[in-house]
Amino acid sequence: MQRILIPLLLIVLTTFQGLAQQNQNSITISGKVVDSESGQPLEYATFVLQSAESPDQVTGGITDIDGNFEIETAPGTYNIRVEFISYKTYSKQGQTYNLDTNLGSITLSPDVAQLAEVEVVGEKTTVEVRLDKKIYNIGKDLTTSGATISDALSNVPSVNVDIDGAISLRGNENVRILINGKPSALAGFGSTEALQQLPADAIEKVEVITSPSARYDAEGTAGILNIVLKREKTLGFNGSVNLYGGHPTNGGITANANLRTDKFNFFTTVGYRYREGPGNGFFDTRYFDPRQDAFLDSIAYDRNIEDRDIDRINRGVNLNFGMEYFFSEQSSITGSYFYRTGSDEDLTTNVNDYFLNNDPQVGTTRSELETEKDNTHQISLNYINRLDEDGQVLTADVQFSVDEESQNGYIAEPVRYNNTDNTDIAIPMEETSSLQDQTEYLVQSDYVLPFGEGSQFEAGYRGTFENEVTDYRLLQENANGMLEVNVNQTNVFDFTQNVHALYSQYGSKFGDFNFLLGLRMESTQLKGKIESELTEEELQEEFSFPIDTDFDNNYTGLFPTVNLIYEFTERENVSLGYNRRINRPWSWFLNPFPSRSSRTNIFQGNPNLRPAFSNAFDLGYLKRWDKLTLTSSVYYQRETDAFQRVQEQVFITGPGGSQVEVIRNIPFNLATNDRTGAEVGMLYNPTKWLRLNGSVNFFRFSLDGEFNGVDYSQSNNSWFGRFSSKVELPWKIDWQTNAFYRGASDDIQGRSDGILSIDLAFSKDLLNDNATISLNVQDLLNSRKRSSFTTTDFFEQDSDFQWRQRQLRVSFIYRINEQKKRGRQERQDGGEFEEGQF
Structure with a gap:
């Protein structure tokens, strides 16, 4: 084991050594970002400085609780850009700064067109086809609010979750379950029981991989289901609380929180x-x-x-x-x-x-x-x-x-x-x-x-x-x-x-x-x-x-x-x-x-x-x-x-x-x-x-x-x-x-x-x-039963089996700085890398 871990850690450590050192001759650019209509400060708005002479050189920061920002950089000519989710972008080109400069108040206006576009993206279930997989961004599924990941998978095309909780792909139960592209205890050790205990609200998307490429495990003759969990990419603090209960007696609470700054991203689900x-x-x-x-x-x-x-x-x-x-x-x-x-x-x-x-x-x-x-x-x-x-x-x-x-x-x-x-x-x-x-x-x-x-x-x-x-x-x-x-x-x-x-x-x-x-x-x-x-x-x-x-x-x-x-x-x-x-x-x-x-x-x-x-x-x-x-x-x-x-x-x-x-x-x-x-x-x-x-x-x-x-x-x-x-x-x-x-x-x-x-x-x-309140009924007709007939040389058997009877559930979700129909903004470097673009 050490023969594997030590070289890998050496690779990681040597890669860290390339971090650039800060320029000693620096200036400070500061200012404040506010809403154009209310005049309220916008916390966690993004301020970006791009060198006009070397566009590859980008720096920036985010605003604090009062909407203020302060960036330390070298003197020079810059293109500036200020962004905030669901607001129009503020930008200026070719601005020269040789001394400390306060830009004053920068006002941003809500982008009505962007809000309309995001409404479609946030609500609609979409499918994206790659060479080796189909990606289902499952959108907002009302029937799985307060439910489990196993329940959510039952609504994904090509996937079937039987009454025992066994997962099959195209009718074949030998399917490999991955979490964020890797085998994980979140998916259980060789079984799917853990997926019947984790909240469906944690899912970002499901990748149905019926023809896996070489990067994936060869395990699973039916193919692979890769469950990608949510992790907020937008700057700032956001979160949600989901409280649910129902009959037969069931209840629970799930809370998600995410704090993103220019240097850190803290996330938690409990x-x-x-x-x-x-x-x-x-x-x-x-x-x-x-x-x-x-x-x-x-x-x-x-x-x-x-x-x-x-x-x-x-x-x-x-x-x-x-x-x-x-x-x-x-x-x-x-x-x-x-x-x-x-x-x-x-x-x-x-x-x-x-x-x-x-x-x-x-x-x-x-x-x-x-x-x-x-x-x-x-x-x-x-x-x-x-x-x-x-x-x-x-x-x-x-x-x-x-x-x-x-x-x-x-x-x-x-x-x-x-x-x-x-x-x-x-x-x-x-x-x-x-x-x-x-x-x-x-x-x-x-x-x-x-x-x-x-x-x-x-x-x-x-x-x-x-x-x-x-x-x-x-x-x-x-x-x-x-x-x-x-x-x-x-x-x-x-x-x-x-x-x-x-x-x-x-x-x-x-x-x-x-x-x-x-x-x-x-x-x-x-x-x-x-x-x-x-x-x-x-x-x-x-x-x-x-x-x-x-x-x-x-x-x-x-x-x-x-x-x-x-x-x-x-x-x-x-x-x-x-x-x-x-x-x-x-x-x-x-x-x-x-x-x-x-x-x-x-x-x-x-x-x-x-x-x-x-x-x-x-x-x-x-x-x-x-x-x-x-x-x-x-x-x-x-x-x-x-x-x-x-x-x-x-x-x-x-x-x-x-x-x-x-x-x-x-x-x-x-x-x-x-x-x-x-x-x-x-x-x-x-x-x-x-x-x-x-x-x-x-x-x-x-x-x-x-x-x-x-x-x-x-x-x-x-x-x-x-x-x-x-x-x-x-x-x-x-x-x-x-x-x-x-x-x-x-x-x-x-x-x-x-x-x-x-x-x-x-x-x-x-x-x-x-906030959203929802009522859902799983197995409305109470008909999710397995009925079978078995015959051998020494007996015959009729059997019926029902793993779980009809479920009624009410859930209440409250979102904090996380609008229901908001899209997910990518990082300013051009988007988060996703392996396998082919």
């Missing part, structure tokens, strides 16, 4: 949340042959109906603060700290009824109370140096994240007697505990070199080093009523993933033709060690398939990318992309010890999983009219060694060595997966008071593979579509409706029904547009 999220499930399992449960002793049954109620309480605090320091107009360093804490409780009640030939035999009520405490810390340091005005840029990043999570479960299952005289049945109580420690280091450096006419070369390195240790303990009640350790399930799983990546890419433009070619090399080390009181032979027997209890797998791969675009006009283009990707199994999929959420239906990981690889092609078309933007694409992907979950009938060891029959859900490298699809999106603004947004995605996938002698090959068609409308009503009331439908689909062992979800929201501006 929030508290409390949410009750009731859910439910239903499983009707019919066995083809009667069976007996070890716990139910002499009771035979051929059908089990499980009715599940879930009561969740999620509460916690998130905090993000940092500072950016500008060494000069070209270079800056940013340090930030993120903290999230949670204290959650889940009470799951499973009512089980067992039947034989449709006669009730016995019933049980299984109650599991799970408590969870979670603490996440992340420290980030970023350095950027715009080495020249041609766009040559060097960046360096260091990031450290740690997450500590503890879970405790208390399981009891008293028996309810139905059609039986047996009163001796007693299902033992259980207690579980899980301690999980996760750490991640990230080191990254990127270099961009523009040259020639419209050409650019990029190169960089990224190293990510992750470790996760899960200490799991299961205690079960013995015949004496005492809790004892079940050694068959108690274990420690130590998982490490280290990835080194080098990339380079070259892009250029010839007339109306653009291309970006890249190559990325990634070397992956996946290590796992299982510590258990069982021998390796006993583990093999317990899990019913051979496993490696101490594995160390290494993979090195090359991942080429090709992105092409041809512009017919400024408003019409066609694009073509190719990329090779990898899907690495994460720890949850590798840990072979089964879950305990149900006695009859469990999930179990597979340490034998290998990475899956894919090759993908994407052909896109974009056309813009005055009021309509149309995006479309067709795509094809072939994934080898694809992960698929298979349900099997197995026996696991219970207390006293009893064998308990369960349905196991386990992932395997099952198949080759060919996926073909097409999508069309539309942004239409026919009038100022009406905005429409819709998209449809159709896809077909074909699986070819078998497991344990069973052929799971199949072909399946499915689709999903979304529609959103926003209407401006009288009295400054906005009305927004979002609708989503996912079509039915065939699975490898059954079929899933379609899902319809509708969200509704109203908002009204108050207090001179400094």
Whole structure:
């Protein structure tokens, strides 16, 4: 690790040494900036001095609370400019200053035309197409006010967030989530749970990267979602407070603040949340042959109906603060700290009824109370140096994240007697505990070199080093009523993933033709060690398939990318992309010890999983009219060694060595997966008071593979579509409706029904547009449920599952020096650098 960090820090430190020293022969230019109508001073207005002889030499400052400014500079001839957001710019050319000078009061007038233009930009959802991604500036989404980032993503074209919170891109769940272009604890370690806890108000834009260039991780066969968080670029102080509450009981407060001067940018976000999220499930399992449960002793049954109620309480605090320091107009360093804490409780009640030939035999009520405490810390340091005005840029990043999570479960299952005289049945109580420690280091450096006419070369390195240790303990009640350790399930799983990546890419433009070619090399080390009181032979027997209890797998791969675009006009283009990707199994999929959420239906990981690889092609078309933007694409992907979950009938060891029959859900490298699809999106603004947004995605996938002698090959068609409308009503009331439908689909062992979800929201501006109150309903029809049918050689099952029931929420937002429809002004050096202009 030191061999990587030390050279990187030396690069950063040597770059800092080029700071210019101040001229000893200097003069002072001062003055005051006021509003032309009210005469009130304008705090944080920008005063710029540009050398008339050397326009590259620019200095300046900002006004204080009284509107005063004072700039120290060398004598000479200057062009002066005074700017303030939503005001007309004041400028004078060729002003000579050889002595200290007070310019007196400079008056600025409001720019009515600019305000009208900014109103469109601030409200309208827009899409920007680059060679390797689509950028959705999601505008003001009423339905996600007071909601989470996960809720906001469900309104982004091509993206689907299912009822469990799993995120998919074009119907493929293997999508990589980045925050501000990097892996982050804000997005969770290998899961999306953190996105269900962070406020949607933090999002600036979402980049949908279906054909990632070489600068991005090769992880994620579906592509990448890059969530760009807000950071104010305008000078001065601004902020907002969002207070919300609703039913089922939920509430919270989120505050954002930003202070920008000519040398510093301070930013912070802090929030508290409390949410009750009731859910439910239903499983009707019919066995083809009667069976007996070890716990139910002499009771035979051929059908089990499980009715599940879930009561969740999620509460916690998130905090993000940092500072950016500008060494000069070209270079800056940013340090930030993120903290999230949670204290959650889940009470799951499973009512089980067992039947034989449709006669009730016995019933049980299984109650599991799970408590969870979670603490996440992340420290980030970023350095950027715009080495020249041609766009040559060097960046360096260091990031450290740690997450500590503890879970405790208390399981009891008293028996309810139905059609039986047996009163001796007693299902033992259980207690579980899980301690999980996760750490991640990230080191990254990127270099961009523009040259020639419209050409650019990029190169960089990224190293990510992750470790996760899960200490799991299961205690079960013995015949004496005492809790004892079940050694068959108690274990420690130590998982490490280290990835080194080098990339380079070259892009250029010839007339109306653009291309970006890249190559990325990634070397992956996946290590796992299982510590258990069982021998390796006993583990093999317990899990019913051979496993490696101490594995160390290494993979090195090359991942080429090709992105092409041809512009017919400024408003019409066609694009073509190719990329090779990898899907690495994460720890949850590798840990072979089964879950305990149900006695009859469990999930179990597979340490034998290998990475899956894919090759993908994407052909896109974009056309813009005055009021309509149309995006479309067709795509094809072939994934080898694809992960698929298979349900099997197995026996696991219970207390006293009893064998308990369960349905196991386990992932395997099952198949080759060919996926073909097409999508069309539309942004239409026919009038100022009406905005429409819709998209449809159709896809077909074909699986070819078998497991344990069973052929799971199949072909399946499915689709999903979304529609959103926003209407401006009288009295400054906005009305927004979002609708989503996912079509039915065939699975490898059954079929899933379609899902319809509708969200509704109203908002009204108050207090001179400094505040907004909104009412929104998520899942208006309470129809966001997964219904499916599963069939195997030994059982068939109908199931329904609803992660969260209909939600009603009222939110109140108050903005401080942050007008609702204000645009975002860029830095005076010509705009903030954004990598990947091709």
